[in-house]
Amino acid sequence: MPITRRDFLNGVALTVAAGLTPAAQAEAQSRRRDAWLWGHTRTGYPPALTGLRGHHRGSFEVMHALVRDRDLFAVDDTPIEERYDLVVVGGGLSGLAAAWFYRRVMPRARILILDNHDDFGGHAKRNEFRIDGRRIIGYGGSQSFQSPGSLYGPAARDLLADLEVDVKRFETAFDRTLYPSLGLSRGVFFPREVFGRDALVAGEPARRNADETARKLSNARPLHEFVADFPISDEGKKQLLALHAGERDPLPGKSVEEKRAVLKRTSYRDYLIKICGCGEEVANCFQGRTLGFFGLGIDAVPASEARDLGYPGFDGLGLPRDGNPAWSEPYIYHFPDGNASLARLLVRGLVPGVAHGDTMDDVVQAHLAYSRLDRRRNDVRIRLNSTCIDVRNAGDVVQLAYVRRGRLFRVQARHAVLACFHMAIPHIMPELPERQRAALSKNVKTPIVYTNVLVRHWWPWIAQKVHTISAPMSFHHHVSLDFPVAMGGYEHARDPAQPICLHLAHVPGAPGQGLDARTQFRVGQHQLMTMTFRQFEERIRDDLDRMLGPGGFRSAADIAGITVNRWTHGYSYVANTLYDPEDYEESVLKVARQKAGRVAIANTDSGGDAWVHFAIEQADRAVRELVG
Numbered sequence: 001m002p003i004t005r006r007d008f009l010n011g012v013a014l015t016v017a018a019g020l021t022p023a024a025q026a027e028a029q030s031r032r033r034d035a036w037l038w039g040h041t042r043t044g045y046p047p048a049l050t051g052l053r054g055h056h057r058g059s060f061e062v063m064h065a066l067v068r069d070r071d072l073f074a075v076d077d078t079p080i081e082e083r084y085d086l087v088v089v090g091g092g093l094s095g096l097a098a099a100w101f102y103r104r105v106m107p108r109a110r111i112l113i114l115d116n117h118d119d120f121g122g123h124a125k126r127n128e129f130r131i132d133g134r135r136i137i138g139y140g141g142s143q144s145f146q147s148p149g150s151l152y153g154p155a156a157r158d159l160l161a162d163l164e165v166d167v168k169r170f171e172t173a174f175d176r177t178l179y180p181s182l183g184l185s186r187g188v189f190f191p192r193e194v195f196g197r198d199a200l201v202a203g204e205p206a207r208r209n210a211d212e213t214a215r216k217l218s219n220a221r222p223l224h225e226f227v228a229d230f231p232i233s234d235e236g237k238k239q240l241l242a243l244h245a246g247e248r249d250p251l252p253g254k255s256v257e258e259k260r261a262v263l264k265r266t267s268y269r270d271y272l273i274k275i276c277g278c279g280e281e282v283a284n285c286f287q288g289r290t291l292g293f294f295g296l297g298i299d300a301v302p303a304s305e306a307r308d309l310g311y312p313g314f315d316g317l318g319l320p321r322d323g324n325p326a327w328s329e330p331y332i333y334h335f336p337d338g339n340a341s342l343a344r345l346l347v348r349g350l351v352p353g354v355a356h357g358d359t360m361d362d363v364v365q366a367h368l369a370y371s372r373l374d375r376r377r378n379d380v381r382i383r384l385n386s387t388c389i390d391v392r393n394a395g396d397v398v399q400l401a402y403v404r405r406g407r408l409f410r411v412q413a414r415h416a417v418l419a420c421f422h423m424a425i426p427h428i429m430p431e432l433p434e435r436q437r438a439a440l441s442k443n444v445k446t447p448i449v450y451t452n453v454l455v456r457h458w459w460p461w462i463a464q465k466v467h468t469i470s471a472p473m474s475f476h477h478h479v480s481l482d483f484p485v486a487m488g489g490y491e492h493a494r495d496p497a498q499p500i501c502l503h504l505a506h507v508p509g510a511p512g513q514g515l516d517a518r519t520q521f522r523v524g525q526h527q528l529m530t531m532t533f534r535q536f537e538e539r540i541r542d543d544l545d546r547m548l549g550p551g552g553f554r555s556a557a558d559i560a561g562i563t564v565n566r567w568t569h570g571y572s573y574v575a576n577t578l579y580d581p582e583d584y585e586e587s588v589l590k591v592a593r594q595k596a597g598r599v600a601i602a603n604t605d606s607g608g609d610a611w612v613h614f615a616i617e618q619a620d621r622a623v624r625e626l627v628g
């Protein structure tokens, strides 16, 4: 028999109190210590919370319980308490944009936005630290606009215009010369477990696509000098140089089309080893370099994608250059808190009185009154810590149920936009046709962790002449100084004696085991859910001490704060030519995002890639489907 909402509340409390194993008790004790050590505060200001954030405790339990047992929630017995024009499920950029577009059509519409986190913005989250009376701002997820001039369509451009975001402003806000002027470059770290000894090699010459630093300012060394310092065999170095030189065609006798087909069906790792004749140690120099973009190492990234991103080994093929517009602009379109500023701009516009100011600059430092997000008098209410568990069409209305702080509630609306993860939708809306539910379930999101480490100074980076480190075989595949962006009176550290945020990225998974992308993501999701903050902290200290220790870094003295943004469900799934059919857009995405009655479906998942502009454009489409 389904339990009542009071039983549910008590049940959860009892499970938590009575069900602790000795290991769980130790974990709880460790968390209490973390809370003390890292200054967990329950200030009512989520960006200032440190420790384990992202998909934080309290945000995922209800959804996981629903997946295990739908009957836990006595939806039918719960009265409808509120009525709206639109209910949006998911307070990320797509959900907030959907509310914005709906209000464009119906300016007086009453809207409720539900999100399961204690902060709005979805992946677009802000992290803050305080040190020596200064506030240091960082980004916890969604980082920058990628090539907005080339990629952003009318809906995204119009929304930016509504919010008075002028992307040209970043040309002066982002200081592209600061790190080069200090002699810093990109470097690569080789860990001793794989390469025999720890080595950080600075002065990387390879120019990344869409690099923020002009090539002539990159403090790069000639390729042969750079490779000479790698801790690999002479034969490996020869292979690497030949790969870059691209003088030999590794697929002789094949036509352009045949070559393209091979690249689509071969992983970059197999391409390097089986087609280009490189050894394992050369492949290891690239293994994790694709993690930040695909959430997959080169064993699961098609060679065609590696070519598109500018990895070596393709020049000898003689293929025509394709020119991807995604890489046509420098990577400078970044607020100090990343795309969280876009979320804050949307919230400031949707909920009057929540924050002062009216420019893209002043939003950076604006105080945001979280207590005003969900006031009765607001036309738009943002209700946090609220997990939607049921959505159903009922004649000319939609009824939705959600759980907040252990209690079940029901609301009704003329329309609903589901801007939450696609894979959650079959569980909350069982009335959808089986084919659509199956298509939605294919969107297994990439697990990824963005960590901000506050350090008291950055002299070790100067000593080792790097601002960004790629670490293709380490726990953190990417470690860098924060982007040098100053806006709205917020100043980025310019002096190495000043505190700064370090950005560390980690992608879990099971590389090299022949698993497909979705299976790797599921394995990685499980790994993230079982890691404690203490375990993350150990890996952070270990990687930083080993990468920067020779420059004088001492984690025990230099680290002043850590926020681990754990995104168990990170980037949207992107069709992968190694595992998915060519007609993925038609056969999966279009089926998944179909409107059902008065319910439309948004989120970047609907667009098939993890981009801000997809979040916005899919919100625009979803709202058009509902109100024209």
Ligand SMILES: Cc1cc2nc3c(=O)[nH]c(=O)nc-3n(C[C@H](O)[C@H](O)[C@H](O)COP(=O)(O)OP(=O)(O)OC[C@H]3O[C@@H](n4cnc5c(N)ncnc54)[C@H](O)[C@@H]3O)c2cc1C
Residues within 6 Å of the ligand: 063, 089, 090, 091, 092, 093, 094, 095, 114, 115, 116, 117, 121, 122, 123, 124, 140, 141, 142, 143, 144, 145, 146, 339, 386, 387, 388, 389, 419, 420, 421, 424, 428, 448, 449, 450, 567, 569, 570, 571, 572, 602, 603, 604, 605, 610, 611, 612, 613, 615
């Ligand atoms: C680490 C990271 C870095 C990124 N960097 C970039 C970048 O630099 N540039 C770029 O363009 N894109 C980037 N992205 C992609 C990012 O996903 C998009 O930019 C955008 O923020 C996604 O917005 P969204 O609203 O579609 O989804 P989300 O941000 O995921 O928002 C969906 C919200 O719905 C909530 N939700 C889910 N289920 C429920 C439920 N049942 N009830 C209530 N709420 C629910 C979720 O918890 C979440 O808060 C990045 C993503 C990650 C994870």
